[in-house]
Amino acid sequence: MSRLIVISNRVSRPNKSGNQGGLAVALAQALRESRGIWFGWSGETTDAFTGHIGFAEDQGVKTATIDLEEQDVDEYYNGYANKTLWPLFHFRIDLAEYARDFEGGYNRVNKRFAETASPLIEPDDVIWVHDYHLIPLGQMLRDRGLKNRMGFFLHIPWPPTRLLVSLPHHSKLVSTLFAYDVVGFHTEEWLESFRHYVEREMGGTVDGDYVTVGDRTIQAIACPIGINAQEFKDAADSETAQAMFGKVRASLQDRPLVVGVDRLDYSKGLEERFNGYARFLKDHPEHHRKIVLTQIAPPSRGDVESYQQIRATLDSLAGRINGEYSDVDWTPIRYVNQGYPRDELAGIYRAAKIGLVTPLRDGMNLVAKEYVAAQDPKDPGVLILSRFAGAAMQLKDALLINPYSPEEMSDAILRALAMPLDERQRRWRAMMDSVEKQDIRWWREVFTSRLMAVEREPAAAETEDAAG
Numbered sequence: 121m122s123r124l125i126v127i128s129n130r131v132s133r134p135n136k137s138g139n140q141g142g143l144a145v146a147l148a149q150a151l152r153e154s155r156g157i158w159f160g161w162s163g164e165t166t167d168a169f170t171g172h173i174g175f176a177e178d179q180g181v182k183t184a185t186i187d188l189e190e191q192d193v194d195e196y197y198n199g200y201a202n203k204t205l206w207p208l209f210h211f212r213i214d215l216a217e218y219a220r221d222f223e224g225g226y227n228r229v230n231k232r233f234a235e236t237a238s239p240l241i242e243p244d245d246v247i248w249v250h251d252y253h254l255i256p257l258g259q260m261l262r263d264r265g266l267k268n269r270m271g272f273f274l275h276i277p278w279p280p281t282r283l284l285v286s287l288p289h290h291s292k293l294v295s296t297l298f299a300y301d302v303v304g305f306h307t308e309e310w311l312e313s314f315r316h317y318v319e320r321e322m323g324g325t326v327d328g329d330y331v332t333v334g335d336r337t338i339q340a341i342a343c344p345i346g347i348n349a350q351e352f353k354d355a356a357d358s359e360t361a362q363a364m365f366g367k368v369r370a371s372l373q374d375r376p377l378v379v380g381v382d383r384l385d386y387s388k389g390l391e392e393r394f395n396g397y398a399r400f401l402k403d404h405p406e407h408h409r410k411i412v413l414t415q416i417a418p419p420s421r422g423d424v425e426s427y428q429q430i431r432a433t434l435d436s437l438a439g440r441i442n443g444e445y446s447d448v449d450w451t452p453i454r455y456v457n458q459g460y461p462r463d464e465l466a467g468i469y470r471a472a473k474i475g476l477v478t479p480l481r482d483g484m485n486l487v488a489k490e491y492v493a494a495q496d497p498k499d500p501g502v503l504i505l506s507r508f509a510g511a512a513m514q515l516k517d518a519l520l521i522n523p524y525s526p527e528e529m530s531d532a533i534l535r536a537l538a539m540p541l542d543e544r545q546r547r548w549r550a551m552m553d554s555v556e557k558q559d560i561r562w563w564r565e566v567f568t569s570r571l572m573a574v575e576r577e578p579a580a581a582e583t584e585d586a587a588g
């Protein structure tokens with residue numbers, strides 16, 4: 121059986137911290153079941169790049185990591201990845217910064233990844249590269265002679281062509297995707313935008329899953345990531361979760377809880393969420409003192425200015441709303457800038473009558489699925505979900521809303537609070553079926569089985585061996 125080599129920007133060891141991004145959580149689970157290696161950046165910086173690889177094995181996940189120079193982190197991670205591609209791919213060209221240094225740093229770090237990872241790769245290995253940090257890596261590995269089956273998965277949206285063309289050298293970047301054999305997106309919408317770009321900007325053709333530019337044909341598929349539903353259900357029943365559930369419920373004094381859990385990111389629609397909740401408080405004085413919104417928002421990408429700005433905006437907005445509506449024994453918003461481990465989160469999700477997930481754009485949004493998985497089947501809460509999250513394509517029985525409309529959000533909160541048990545159960549069951557069926561294992565198997573089925577060109581050494 122072929123080994124799986126996963127390559128992503130961040131390599132996060134299981135349980136190292138309770139504050140992990142969705143990709144990190146998903147890949148740890150997927151890799152544990154394979155004998156592969158997870159290669160990426162250690163998260164550490166070094167004075168001069170050495171190419172030294174640190175190997176480790178934690179809970180069945182083998183990792184190989186490299187340190188980067190500070191300039192690399194500035195130009196590649198903070199710069200091109202998070203000041204250029206992230207805002208652009210989340211439809212925020214107003215926030216996107218286009219700088220040659222960023223592009224140069226991005227290519228330099230991708231080259232560093234290619235140089236250090238390639239000696240670890242054997243001809244029969246299957247390589248799976250993840251996310252917008254590493255788009256050109258596949259091409260760089262091919263340039264080094266690798267003939268392996270190679271896949272790429274984009275965890276964030278693919279933007280409409282009319283936005284993507286604002287990126288300098290956009291077609292150069294997109295053309296590198298044709299070095300892979302299979303390219304995956306979370307939803308049909310992102311896939312459709314990719315195909316549109318290829319046809320309009322690159323003169324490519326589309327035939328079902330096959331997309332051709334020049335002499336290269338790749339498979340481009342929609343394959344939504346899931347969660348480990350069973351593990352999450354178990355987490356919600358664990359002692360830790362129950363203790364957290366009890367602590368949260370006791371603090372609420374019978375008030376229903378609305379919960380939000382997000383990295384502190386402008387794409388998550390936190391400002392709009394606070395405004396929608398404030399609208400609810402304004403429109404429904406009868407609910408004053410009878411509801412609490414707890415927003416868990418661990419800070420993220422704090423070296424990037426737009427993230428510092430959203431943090432400042434939310435600090436003042438939460439303060440303003442609380443100042444306006446609080447009473448001596450009631451605070452309408454509990455705004456928490458710290459992360460929680462997943463089993464504690466499961467208890468918090470279960471304690472909440474409403475899960476409020478309102479991104480303005482989101483590749484998938486695993487929190488929405490985790491909220492569903494953590495509910496008590498006998499008395500499930502209601503998920504209010506932005507129609508602009510990838511998860512909305514599957515969780516159609518959530519209360520789907522437009523996060524830009526405070527009225528819609530306010531109406532949905534009112535409706536969720538009053539929703540009868542049988543409707544809550546019916547909606548939850550339909551969502552849970554989807555979360556259980558298209559779980560993390562399903563996602564990995566759909567993608568890797570496509571990749572495994574690709575006919576591999578033998579490496580030069582293998583052809584020579586065969587010739588005897």
Ligand SMILES: O=P(O)(O)OC[C@H]1O[C@H](O[C@H]2O[C@H](CO)[C@@H](O)[C@H](O)[C@H]2O)[C@H](O)[C@@H](O)[C@@H]1O
Pocket residue numbers: 130140141142143144146251275276345420421482483484485486
């Ligand atoms: O590594 P960070 O810069 O701290 O960011 C954390 C992760 O954020 C993004 O997550 C995306 O992937 C999720 C799983 O597929 C998806 O549900 C979510 O909608 C996306 O935003 C990013 O794409 C990851 O690379 C980061 O690790």
Ligand SMILES: O=c1ccn([C@@H]2O[C@H](COP(=O)(O)OP(=O)(O)O)[C@@H](O)[C@H]2O)c(=O)[nH]1
Pocket residue numbers: 138139140141142143145381382383416418458459460461462465484485486487488490
């Ligand atoms: O305090 C926290 C906040 C978030 N998460 C996890 O971080 C992930 C967030 O993934 P999502 O797809 O929702 O968004 P992303 O941050 O990847 O854009 C989910 O698995 C959450 O359980 C966590 O473990 N602790």
